[in-house]
Amino acid sequence: MTDRSPDLDADVDVDTTAPDHTGSPATRVLGLAALATLVLWALYGLVWSPPDVNQSDAVRLFYVHVPSAILAYTGCFLTAFASGMWLRRRSRGWDALAAASAELGLVFVTITLVTGSLWGNVTWGTFWTWDARLTSTALLAVMLVGYLALRRVEISPAGSARAAVMGLLLVPNVIIVNRSVEWWRSLHQTSTLMKLEPSIEGEMLTAFAVGMLAGALVFAWLLIHRFRVAWLEQQVEQHDLEAAVAARRAEAGVPQTTKTTEAQPV
Amino acid sequence: MTSMLLAMDYPGYVATGWLGAIGLVGVYAFATLRRGRKLSRRVPPGDRRWS
Numbered sequence: 001m002t003d004r005s006p007d008l009d010a011d012v013d014v015d016t017t018a019p020d021h022t023g024s025p026a027t028r029v030l031g032l033a034a035l036a037t038l039v040l041w042a043l044y045g046l047v048w049s050p051p052d053v054n055q056s057d058a059v060r061l062f063y064v065h066v067p068s069a070i071l072a073y074t075g076c077f078l079t080a081f082a083s084g085m086w087l088r089r090r091s092r093g094w095d096a097l098a099a100a101s102a103e104l105g106l107v108f109v110t111i112t113l114v115t116g117s118l119w120g121n122v123t124w125g126t127f128w129t130w131d132a133r134l135t136s137t138a139l140l141a142v143m144l145v146g147y148l149a150l151r152r153v154e155i156s157p158a159g160s161a162r163a164a165v166m167g168l169l170l171v172p173n174v175i176i177v178n179r180s181v182e183w184w185r186s187l188h189q190t191s192t193l194m195k196l197e198p199s200i201e202g203e204m205l206t207a208f209a210v211g212m213l214a215g216a217l218v219f220a221w222l223l224i225h226r227f228r229v230a231w232l233e234q235q236v237e238q239h240d241l242e243a244a245v246a247a248r249r250a251e252a253g254v255p256q257t258t259k260t261t262e263a264q265p266v
Numbered sequence: 267m268t269s270m271l272l273a274m275d276y277p278g279y280v281a282t283g284w285l286g287a288i289g290l291v292g293v294y295a296f297a298t299l300r301r302g303r304k305l306s307r308r309v310p311p312g313d314r315r316w317s
Contacts, residue, residue, distance in 0.1 A: 016269040022302030024316040038288075046284070055276035061283045068287065107294050122276050218291060225298050228316060232305035235313045 002210070004237075005215040011238040022228035027221060034217035041214040044207035058122040061115050063207050067215040069109040069137075073178070074219065075105025076140065086160070095160065096230035098167055100223055107109060108219070113137060124187055132180040133188035140173050165222030191194070 045063040052059035076103035086094040115133070117127045128134065147170070150163040181190045200208065249255075274280055306314060 020303050020306040022299065022316070024285065024305065027316075042284070046280070051275065056276065057280055058276050060280045064283050064287045065293045098276055103294075107290060111290060112288055117285045118279045122279055149310070201317070207313070222291070222295060225302060228314075229298055229302045229305060231316070232302065232309050235309045 007117045018020040020226060022225045022232070026078050027224050030217060030221045030224070034214065034221050036216035037210060037217055041207070041210045044203065044210050049203040059204070060117055061119040061122075063211045065112060065115040065119060066208060067211045068108045068115065069235070070212065071106050071219050072109035072112050072140070073105075073174050075101045076144070076174045077221075078192060079144075079167045080104060080169075080171045083164035087164050087168075090157070094233050096227050096234060098164065099148075100226035102144055102147050102151075102167065103226060104219060104222055106141065106148065107217075107222075109137065109141045109144060113141060118185075129187060131141055131187045132184040133177065133186050136173065136177040136180050137256060140170070140177055 041063070045060055049060070049063075051057045055062075079098050082094045082098035086089075086098060105175060113134075115139070120129070120134075121127045143166070147163060149167055150162070153159060154162070163225045180186060181188050
């Protein structure tokens with residue numbers, strides 16, 4: 001297996017004049033907004049919203065669990081969309097977006113599984129059961145791990161195409177996860193929010209809404225930074241490739257060209 | 267925060283869920299920013315369109 005990650009500790013020329021980070025004025029504003037809503041979310045979720053009549057304070061896990069599940073779906077849809085666009089356009093930007101959104105999808109699906117498991121032990125008396133919703137969500141996590149692993153296995157357009165096809169396959173599984181509680185008998189409750197009259201209201205609904213807003217801002221902030229990291233990785237890979245080609249040319253006594261052609265997007 | 271959590275039912279579950287989620291996102295954010303800093307030093311400013 002080949003790790004696509006460039007060697008970060010390689011001895012290279014360092015540009016000390018340019019800012020050495022992935023931030024920009026827009027991400028700083030976004031980050032501050034995300035932090036402010038995170039504080040508000042914690043206040044609503046842990047202090048201002050009342051305990052549930054049936055679930056008591058375990059309902060506070062809901063304010064983490066549901067937004068993270070929706071953000072995990074978002075990450076998967078973005079990965080699939082970017083993978084489709086990569087297959088169509090073969091441009092580096094879509095590849096970077098697919099990599100960034102898949103990682104974020106994995107982070108949020110992990111949070112979904114952990115918080116769901118904790119909530120399950122309080123309400124069902126077990127951390128895990130092979131219920132349709134839980135099993136399909138676990139499968140989604142495995143698919144995301146597989147997708148990210150596949151991206152690192154083979155550095156070639158064919159390898160990237162295989163990863164992109166797997167990225168597209170995330171969508172059917174997200175639909176199965178979402179509809180599983182309707183299609184099969186499930187321990188997991190049916191949709192609380194996606195209906196005309198949601199089963200929660202008042203400060204509980206506000207806590208969820210603020211959590212959703214905070215999660216969306218954090219997701220956007222992370223996505224931008226992770227996208228820029230993926231972009232930088234591609235630039236470094238291309239730089240390394242050009243350096244290797246130049247070294248081989250020098251060894252063979254071939255005159256150096258002034259400009260190398262751009263590497264294929266991977 | 268601690269006394270507030272202890273006054274709840276299932277404080278361990280609530281604390282683990284919230285702190286685990288915030289902690290995971292925080293660690294991931296830190297790792298992403300750190301990796302971005304290291305990589306940025308190896309790329310010409312012209313290739314960092316956000317700079």
